[in-house]
Amino acid sequence: MAAQQPVVHPPLQGAQLVIGTIAVSLAVFMNVLDTSIANVSIPTISGDLGVASDQGTWVITSFAVANAISIPLTGWLTDRIGQVRLFMASIILFVISSWMCGLSPTLPFLLASRVLQGAVAGPMIPLSQTLLLASYPRAKAPIALSMWSMTTLIAPVAGPILGGWISDNISWPWIFYVNIPVGIVAALATWAIFRNRDSAIKKAPIDGVGLGLLIVWVGSLQIMLDKGKDLDWFASTTIIVLALTAVIAFAFFVIWELTADHPVVDLSLFARRNFTGATIALSVGYGLYFGNLVLLPLWLQTTLGYTATDAGLIMAPVGFFAIMLSPITGRILPRTDPRYIATMAFVVFALCFWMRSQYTTGVDTWALTVPTLIQGIGMAGLFIPLVSITLSGLPGNRIPAASGLSNFVRIMCGGIGTSIFETAWDHRTTFHHARLTEQATPTNPIFNQSMQQMQNASGLDPSQAHGLFDRMVSQQAAQLGVNDLFWISSMIFIVLIALIWVTRPERTGGGDAGAAASAAH
Missing domain, CATH: 4.10.860 (DNA Excision Repair, Uvrb; Chain A)
Structure with missing residues (x-):
């Protein structure tokens, strides 16, 4: 069995460490950005290719399906190919598939290119964690995770803004072409730094x-x-x-x-308390975050009349504290219990969503921005401690499989959260609309008086007054529906704190790894 253990490489130092971190982070940013950059461009892509918008949404679906399938295969592919070779292959094929997406003359060609792009993107995120953790001294592993978390948190916010701007000002193929220079730089830097740091190959059967x-x-x-x-x-x-x-x-x-x-997927990892507790807490928390990341701009555009670009800009301040505080979180994590940091992050998320649950249809830009700014504080403590707990006590040869499985569960929860939030908002809006119009009948003298006052004040005829009233009720119902979901999100984040404290994280740099692994069960 000793022959199957990976070669242990010393941590990187100086310029090599800086370049290696930037290279891996660029690859991850490019990858995560592509999960959301096409979302706001679907109408443009559909029109240019001559298909309906509902057919155009397969541009998103095809990437998501291929990506979700390939992520759990990271552990097996790593054994067969090696960490560095697999990571390099993912970057190069991602660049090629991005180029193919931009050149697509028809929807079927674009969908085939997106399937390839999603499939090769799968191993990139878990392997980025593995390469970073192996590049830093054990005591500085949280700093490595802080660098990684910034890219995975900021890219989904930047995607819709960048995608909308490119579609409006250049042309939609460039939402894919932007990956080419980034990918080439990431691939060259990765090969220069990591080419002699590959893992051992094990010919496990498929x-x-x-x-x-x-x-x-x-x-x-x-x-x-x-x-x-x-x-x-x-x-x-x-x-x-x-x-x-x-x-x-x-x-x-x-x-x-x-x-x-x-x-093909090591489900025995769920026998570990640290892996199970932290993975579920992170995945459900990410599902809530991602569901709201889709819901908030949608509400701003459909209910309050914001443009896609303006709605994206409302979300942008979330990156301010996330970027500032993530490195600080990485520094203090080795000296404290990661469960305290994760708990603080979940409390901050709960506070933000509670603040949003108090919105009215007259909410101003400042009221929209303040919770978004505060949420950045929570984001700085969401990924780093929970990923640290997830991988706590695992030997190096199991980290790629654990990281792949954890990321798979997280991304699936993101997709589930998005679907649940969109559907739940429709249902809650319908519910509140029905409640608000219960008394709006011709037999209600108060309602009739209100309609008469509206006609006298605005010079509207009866049908116009009723139409205006219905629009006002629809807007208010949508507002109450979104407030319900913000409030529910707040409560779920509080409940999730219990899962964090089910875990027993291993202290970084202390104790025997084998004993820590046993304690993690």
């Missing part, structure tokens, strides 16, 4: 059955989540079939992977 089941259940679930709102969820036969397929394939997948000699 778990074909497990891989097939993984593709079926993840693909079915992701398509169901992405298309559920458009097809009216379980009123659609397609959604019902997709849901049943996902559930059945997932059940067989779990049973198979727990009994296979060489599973």
